[in-house]
Amino acid sequence: MVHPRETETMPRQKDLKRLVRARMQKTGEAYTAARAQVLRKPRTPTRQEGTPAPATITHPEPKEYAAIAGMSDDVVKEKTGCTWELWVKALDHSRAYELSHREIAKLVKEKWDTPSWWTQMVTVGYERIKGLRTRGQQRNGSYTMSRSRTFSVGVETLYDLWADGRRRKRWLDEAGVKVRTATAPKSLRLQMPDGAIVAVGFSSKGRDKSTVALEQARLPDRETAEALKQRWSGRLDALSDAVER
CATH class of the missing domain: 3.30.530.20 (START domain)
Known part of the structure; x- marks a missing residue:
C-alpha cells in the first residue's frame, strides 16, 4: 500500500535569513540555534479557496474497511469486482487521498469504468476509510x-x-x-x-x-x-x- 509521504516545505534562502533574524530578535538566540528552530518548524501553505480543508490521513486495518465504509466487502465485490482492500490499494497508489471528492470519483469512473451509483459509493467509502470524512459527512463539512x-x-x-x-x-x-x-x-x-x-x-x-x-x-x-x-x-x-x- 502506498502511504502519503510526509513532506516538509523548506523556505527559500532569502526567506530563511529573514525568518532567522526575526526569531533572533524575539528570543535572543544565536544565529545557529535560531536557524535550527526555523528549519524544524515547517510553514503551513496557504489553502486556495474551494479546495478541501487539510485532513489527517488514517490507515485502519483492512479488516475494518467495510465497517468504516458502511458497505460490506461481498456487496462491493459483487458490484465492482473488487473488495475494499483492493480499492484502497489501487486508490492509494494513485494518491487519491490528495484529491477532492469530484476528482476521486472521476478517477474511479474513468480508470475502472464503474457504474455511476457505485462510483459514488466507492469514492465515499474510500474517503471514510482514509479519514477524509466521517459517516454521513461531506468533504465540505455538510x-x-x-x-x-x-x-x-x-x-x-x-x-x-x-x-x-x-x-x-x-x-x-x-x-x-x-x-x-x-x-x-x-x-x-x-x-x-x-x-x-x-x-x-x-x-x-x-x-x-x-x-x-x-x-x-x-x-x-x-x-x-x-x-x-x-x-x-x-x-x-x-x-x-x-x-x-
Whole structure:
C-alpha cells in the first residue's frame, strides 16, 4: 500500500535569513540555534479557496474497511469486482487521498469504468476509510442522509410506487411532494414540502425483487441527518406495507 509521504516545505534562502533574524530578535538566540528552530518548524501553505480543508490521513486495518465504509466487502465485490482492500490499494497508489471528492470519483469512473451509483459509493467509502470524512459527512463539512431497502417486487412496480402520485400517497401522504426529474425505472428526484431534494435510485435484483436507495444532501449537522434517517426508515416501513397489500 502506498502511504502519503510526509513532506516538509523548506523556505527559500532569502526567506530563511529573514525568518532567522526575526526569531533572533524575539528570543535572543544565536544565529545557529535560531536557524535550527526555523528549519524544524515547517510553514503551513496557504489553502486556495474551494479546495478541501487539510485532513489527517488514517490507515485502519483492512479488516475494518467495510465497517468504516458502511458497505460490506461481498456487496462491493459483487458490484465492482473488487473488495475494499483492493480499492484502497489501487486508490492509494494513485494518491487519491490528495484529491477532492469530484476528482476521486472521476478517477474511479474513468480508470475502472464503474457504474455511476457505485462510483459514488466507492469514492465515499474510500474517503471514510482514509479519514477524509466521517459517516454521513461531506468533504465540505455538510452532512448527507441515505437509506436503502429491498422489496419483493419488480423494479418497475417499485419505481411506480414513487413516481405515480396516487400510488405514492398510499405510503407517503404528504402534501406538496413533487417529482422534479425522472428516468424510468432507474432514478428520480423528489422535492419535499420544505423544498429539500431527495435523490432516489432503483436497481433490479431479479424478476420479483428490487432495491431503492435514497439520499438527501447539504444537511447542516449530524443530528439533522440522523433525524431524517429515522423519518425515512418509517416511510420505508409504510412503503413495505403498501407493497404487501
